[in-house]
Amino acid sequence: MWNQQEIIFPPVERGFHLITGDVIDALPEIRNMQVGLLNLLLMHTSASLTLNENASPSVRRDFRSWFDSAVPERAPYWTHTLKGDDDMPAHIKTSLLGESLTLPVKEGRLALGTWQGIYLCEHRDSGGPRKVMATLWAEVGFGS
Amino acid sequence: MWNQQEIIFPPVERGFHLITGDVIDALPEIRNMQVGLLNLLLMHTSASLTLNENASPSVRRDFRSWFDSAVPERAPYWTHTLKGDDDMPAHIKTSLLGESLTLPVKEGRLALGTWQGIYLCEHRDSGGPRKVMATLWAEVGFGS
Amino acid sequence: MWNQQEIIFPPVERGFHLITGDVIDALPEIRNMQVGLLNLLLMHTSASLTLNENASPSVRRDFRSWFDSAVPERAPYWTHTLKGDDDMPAHIKTSLLGESLTLPVKEGRLALGTWQGIYLCEHRDSGGPRKVMATLWAEVGFGS
Numbered sequence: 427m428w429n430q431q432e433i434i435f436p437p438v439e440r441g442f443h444l445i446t447g448d449v450i451d452a453l454p455e456i457r458n459m460q461v462g463l464l465n466l467l468l469m470h471t472s473a474s475l476t477l478n479e480n481a482s483p484s485v486r487r488d489f490r491s492w493f494d495s496a497v498p499e500r501a502p503y504w505t506h507t508l509k510g511d512d513d514m515p516a517h518i519k520t521s522l523l524g525e526s527l528t529l530p531v532k533e534g535r536l537a538l539g540t541w542q543g544i545y546l547c548e549h550r551d552s553g554g555p556r557k558v559m560a561t562l563w564a565e566v567g568f569g570s
Numbered sequence: 571m572w573n574q575q576e577i578i579f580p581p582v583e584r585g586f587h588l589i590t591g592d593v594i595d596a597l598p599e600i601r602n603m604q605v606g607l608l609n610l611l612l613m614h615t616s617a618s619l620t621l622n623e624n625a626s627p628s629v630r631r632d633f634r635s636w637f638d639s640a641v642p643e644r645a646p647y648w649t650h651t652l653k654g655d656d657d658m659p660a661h662i663k664t665s666l667l668g669e670s671l672t673l674p675v676k677e678g679r680l681a682l683g684t685w686q687g688i689y690l691c692e693h694r695d696s697g698g699p700r701k702v703m704a705t706l707w708a709e710v711g712f713g714s
Numbered sequence: 715m716w717n718q719q720e721i722i723f724p725p726v727e728r729g730f731h732l733i734t735g736d737v738i739d740a741l742p743e744i745r746n747m748q749v750g751l752l753n754l755l756l757m758h759t760s761a762s763l764t765l766n767e768n769a770s771p772s773v774r775r776d777f778r779s780w781f782d783s784a785v786p787e788r789a790p791y792w793t794h795t796l797k798g799d800d801d802m803p804a805h806i807k808t809s810l811l812g813e814s815l816t817l818p819v820k821e822g823r824l825a826l827g828t829w830q831g832i833y834l835c836e837h838r839d840s841g842g843p844r845k846v847m848a849t850l851w852a853e854v855g856f857g858s
Binding site for chain 2: 428430465467468469470471496497501503504505506514517518520521522524525526528557559561563
């Protein structure tokens with residue numbers, strides 16, 4: 427069984443944002459699936475998706491600090507500068523983290539580790555809404 | 571429906587190269603697919619695949635600048651040095667970006683964002699031809 | 715045909731460890747598969763999976779050197795420090811490399827490049843056992 431739909435996330439500030447609950451709420455079909463996979467593609471080039479710690483806001487704050495430090499704005503080697511100081515670093519951060527996740531579904535649930543959550547990583551100061559294409563293919567038969 | 575084939579890319583110089591059109595041309599089967607997923611695996615350890623901005627050559631040039639700066643040649647900590655100065659940095663860059671992409675297919679097309687393109691990231695000065703294993707699984711029924 | 719199971723890896727020291735053989739041994743079902751995909755998700759937030767060079771221990775040693783240098787312990791910007799000096803760097807390294815791989819299966823084998831191996835990347839000094847969820851979906855018919 428295939429299911430494919432877009433999920434729109436409203437604008438968020440630059441940083442790392444936990445969206446596991448939003449993803450699950452947007453995909454109630456998962457509850458009926460015995461075994462399968464969920465592919466998420468963030469359809470942008472200055473924001474990304476990753477899995478990481480789902481409990482401490484300080485982890486997400488430190489993610490921003492490290493990435494801002496490792497991929498600096500106004501570095502002498504940037505030549506693509508017309509779209510703002512945060513644009514080219516946002517492209518690099520996007521590819522370091524990746525725009526896509528493929529996650530297992532097991533017995534009606536996303537089979538993540540206890541401490542794993544899905545992060546929407548917004549690398550621009552005014553990134554606007556972000557669109558995710560969610561593609562689910564699975565064997566139905568669990569639950570009701 | 572499964573489809574699996576190798577795509578060979580001729581040698582390119584070190585840097586980031588847009589290959590979206592080549593991938594689509596090599597996989598005409600996509601046009602008949604209603605919904606599905608395409609997995610691409612670059613079968614090497616010193617080149618990678620990523621998604622990023624598909625319009626400005628300056629973005630791809632700045633990718634090279636950042637990666638060359640972040641993963642320097644002749645750093646004091648390299649011990650794997652027999653295969654050339656660009657070899658060990660190429661291995662690190664490969665894993666930072668990843669060798670693999672899993673992308674959604676929707677109504678006969680790769681469902682990428684407007685600005686997203688597939689980059690072949692060549693991290694060696696003389697990397698030679700590069701091989702990608704393309705695996706497509708999808709529901710046929712769209713188009714003719 | 716779907717197959718889903720957990721694979722447990724015993725504790726290893728901080729660093730990069732080749733596990734291709736362990737993964738294949740845990741999944742004898744691959745031998746009967748004509749074409750398919752294997753998704754591996756490491757269910758933790760301080761260890762990761764990547765593909766890289768499968769021959770030289772010096773490559774894996776240099777991976778550790780670069781990652782320890784690029785994501786330093788006791789950096790002034792860390793605020794999430796209660797769980798040890800290696801904790802927050804481990805979270806960053808995990809997302810740089812990713813927790814998940816989706817790999818092609820072809821004629822009864824994982825279709826990796828000649829030099830590609832699967833690395834278990836342990837970013838903590840005492841990470842404990844690590845669990846991987848392996849999800850296989852494929853067309854049976856090869857072999858026996």
